[in-house]
Amino acid sequence: MARVNLLGICCSWSPFACYNAAGMARMELPSNFDLIRVMCIGRINQALILRAFEYGADGVILLECQDEDCRYGPGPEVGHNNVQRVRKLLHLLGIGQKRLVEKNFAANEREELVAALWEFARDMEAMGTNPAKPSQEREGP
Amino acid sequence: MKLDDPRIKRIIRERSLSFCLECGKCSASCPRMLTGKEYSPRLLAQKLITEPEDEAFIENSVWECLTCGMCEERCPSGVAYSRFILDMRTLLAGxxxxxxxxxxxxxxxxxxxxxxxPDLEQNRLDWIGPELRVAGSGPLAFFTGCAPYFDVFFSWIEVDTLSIARDSIRLLNFLDLVPVVLGEERCCGHDLLWTGDRENFETLCRQNYEEFKAAGVREVVVSCPECYQVLSQFMPQVIPGFDLKITLLMELLDREIRKGGLSFQPLPRRVTYQDPCRLGRMSGRYQVPRTLLSLIPELTLAEMENSGRSAVCCGNNGFINCDLYSKRIQVERLKEAKATRAELLVTACPKCMIHLTCAMRDPLRQGSLALPIRDLANVLAGQIEWSGGEAPVGPRPR
Incomplete structure (x- = not known):
């Protein structure tokens, strides 16, 4: 199976607490998975998700807090809206909409988070590499 | 960038920058400078020739330009300013x-x-309904551009740029032309080109050309002025032996209408027209859209204070550097449009439509700038008919 590049964009609060706890407990994570930590998933916009694909990601998972847990208020809602809109663009580009995954976690759900990451990795490996990869990559600003 | 970089010397020579008289007409007409931005085309030209060591200034200025071509229009020395900016951006990006x-x-x-x-498999044709006749291969193609993407991305300002593509195809069908619409058509690359990404721009050009060739296309009809500029002026530079005929939809219509048999239903409206920079100053098409509008009975065309050669930019180009000065340009432009007492703002470029619609929707202006905005293709497709009561050859649009 072709090796796929996986990217997680992780809210610094509940999901990162899970991720940290999983690391402390030395739970195994997919080796082809990279994590970007942001203060809130509301920080992410459509452009940043698209850019992950532009830079060669085969799958992107947004790790969010549960709706009622957001430390800032509208974070997960912004996340849902962005996912809805980017999926339409991904569909136009022929990048499977399933390559963009959105999951939310409470702060104590480290097992769930690790399981979700493995499931994400399995799904992406089954889908293979993303067909719409730019032939040359250029560094943005 | 070095002081004596031969590539910069070549750009200065090729774009006639050393003919600059420092008369300042460029800066005095630059929409960015007129709205208060600290950006001066004259100073950039002067610095590049006399003080190239001021790299920070030069680099900032090169990215500030709207490339609307107003300075070029006014320049008495024939400095090719927009192409100069394009060359500098390509060089600096590299x-x-x-x-x-x-x-x-x-x-x-x-x-x-x-x-x-190269392995792209787009789903970009969902907007073509059964009422439109399109082909998979043939001699004539219609270039859609980024419209399907714009409508998704800009859904929050409710622009309908796909209506331009639909109405363009309706108009072609009306003339009994069945255009090829490519399923793997790519962006024309205009925005990448003008933001300095020559490499990816050329890739897009080659891919589009190959797609056209594979579909047996010999002539491409374009509605968007940016796509037209790229396909007719820049694509031939990239493709050796370029042999596609690029036609502006409005010119094709103008030609067909001159043959007779076509007329327009009355549209009792007062309209004003925004000249897109890529159509007017860069391609010299000022008269065709006005002629077409004048053929619609009961339609009054009220020109804005600045129109034709001195039409002001819609505020942004290539989707870079949209800032408060862009907004000011848009607000001033919309005020000019409002001052004509027009009920409809007609433009011919989807980007003008997007940028001006965005400014109209500013909640702080409480709708004072709002004005219905439509593309020329929309207006024409809504009114066209066969004169003399003959049975139409193609289905009537709408």
Whole structure:
């Protein structure tokens, strides 16, 4: 199976607490998975998700807090809206909409988070590499 | 960038920068400077020739330009300013990386680069309903451009740029032309080109050309002025032996209407027209859209204070550097449009439509700038008919 590049964009609060706890407990994570930590998933916009694909990601998972847990208020809602809109663009580009995954976690759900990451990795490996990869990559600003 | 970099010397020579008289007409007409931005085309030209060591100034200025071509229009010495900016951006992007603040965080540039993928399998034809006749291969093609993407991305300002593509195809069908619409057509690359990304731009050009060739296309009809500029002026530079005929939809219509048999239903409206920079100053098409509008009975065309050769830019180009000065340009432009007491603002470019619609929707202006805005193709497709009561050859649009 072709090796796929996986990217997680992780809210610094509940999901990162899970991720940290999983690391402390030395739970195994997919080796082809990279994590970007942001203060809130509301920080992410459509452009940043698209850019992950532009830079060669085969799958992107947004790790969010549960709706009622957001430390800032509208974070997960912004996340849902962005996912809805980017999926339409991904569909136009022929990048499977399933390559963009959105999951939310409470702060104590480290097992769930690790399981979700493995499931994400399995799904992406089954889908293979993303067909719409730019032939040359250029560094943005 | 070095003081005596031969590439810069060549750009200065090729774009006639040393003919500059420092008369300052360029700066005095630059929409960016007129709205208060600390950007001066004259000073940039002067610095580049006399003080090239001021790299920070030069680099910033090069990315500030709207490339609307107003300075070029006024320049008495024939300095090719927009092409100079284009060359400098391409050079700077190649040596120092792409700069310029990307509007919308660069989402548009991202999808344009994603389209350079050779294995792309787009789903971009969902908007073609059964009422439109299109073909998979044939001699004539219609170039849609980024409209399907714009309508998704800009859904929050409720622009309908796909209506331009639909109405363009309706008009072609009306003339009994069945255009090819490519399923793997890519962005024309205009925005990548004008933001310095020559490499990806050329890739898009080659891919589009190959797609056209594979579909047996000999003539491409374009509605968007940016696509027209790229396909007719820049694509031949990239493709050796370029042999496609590029036709502006409005010119094709103008030609067909002159043959007789076509007329327009009355539209009792007072309208004003925004000249897109890529159509007017860069391609010299001022008269055709006005002629077509004048053929519609009961339609009154009220020109804005600045129109034709001195038409003011819609505020942004290539989706970089949209800032408060862009907004001021748009607000001033919309005030000019309002001052004509027009009930409808007609433009011929989807980008003008997007940028001006965005400014109209400013909640703080409480709708004072709002004005219905439609593309020329929309207006024409809504009114066209066969004169003399003959049975139409093609289905009547709408």
């Amino acid at each position: 040596t120092k990386g792409l700069k310029g603040y990307r509007s919308h965080d660069g989402a548009l540039h991202s999808w344009m680069r994603l389209m350079t993928s």
